[in-house]
Amino acid sequence: MKYIPYFIYMVLLGIFQVILRDPTTIYSAHINMAALLVLMLALYKGELAAMWFGIAAGLLIAAPTPQLLGWTALVYGLLGLVGYQVRGKLNLESLYSKLIMMLGGLIVIEIAGLLLFGTDSFWLRLPTVALSSAIYTSLVALLYFLVKEGRVTIKKIKALF
């Protein structure tokens, strides 16, 4: 039973990758939902859960390109592991420290993605794809944190209007 939530995360990730990724892409900046979920698990769950989910998420997003399965699984698995270690070592409590960790992790994973999926015009794609996608995904993470910590609620949004 305890694996069902992770399977649901995988299903949601599949839905996002296949259906929602393109509509949510702004120019070349996309939401890296796999990395976001792995880092969230690293922040709120255990080390092994984050690592295994990272491996599974890597396999899911690299499924259309079988030759990259291993490398992608490795990168996302390491992201889960390192994310958990950073959380443990730095004892992240504040919203901004979590956000900085997310941003750092996302930048690393995006650069790794660039290297894995194609190094053509790397320096051009670094700011236009990697950094912009990392920032875009961090904004989504910020929204999640704000909602999770109760700083943004439906009541407060209604009060604005």
Added chain:
Amino acid sequence: MTWISNLFSRYWRNVHLGVAAFLVVVLIYGDVTVNGLVSELFVRVFHYPFNTIKTAVAELTEVSQENDRLRQALVDASVKLSQLEEDRRENARLRAVLGFEPPAGYGLLPARVISVAGERVPLSAVVNRGLDDSLVVYQPVINEDGLIGRVRSISPGFAYVQLLTDPANRVASRVANSRGMGIAKAHLSGSMFLDNFPVQEEIYIGDTIITSGLGGVYPAGLIVGTVKSVDRPEEATFCEIELTPAADFYSLDELFILRPMDP
């Protein structure tokens, strides 16, 4: 057995890390077949179902857009068809009047009906000819079926035609065969009668009534209508004769104004 459990829990994390590392190494350096199987598994479970939904939605959207395009095309085609149908009807009418000959000494001025006025029965019509075309009041107006009326008033760009259906418009007429004379006039009900026709004159249902040429407005020989019914009351001087007008006053379109030709 407890020591095994303790050993496992102590090294549980390392076992996981080892298995994960082994899996990754197999996927990186292993046989292509393994990667293919894993890839197929993930594609089948996490990609294919949603891809099917995405494709279905895209097709549905495309069908919807195609439906809108076809609907628009249908409306366009319908409008064009209506236009063509109208052109065909106009063509048929014009063909019918092509061989139409005016009475001797008169010329034909084609005119198009702009509007028709009247409550239950059309009593007058506006045509697109006027002072600019040198029209004169009381000039007869006809179409290919017969007499329509006369020009009643004229403006620079258009003229009012008083139709035969107007009770104020009386036409000196005669029976084409027997030459007996009377006055054709309409009632407000829309029916047309031949008045002042003596009972001793010959007239039969179906006889053609034409203008007599008396009165100076209408030239002789224009078809007014046909006899619909004849009643000869006892001790009466005149017959009661109902006519069927030659022209259909409910569907007037192209008309001709008769203008005397210069001698």
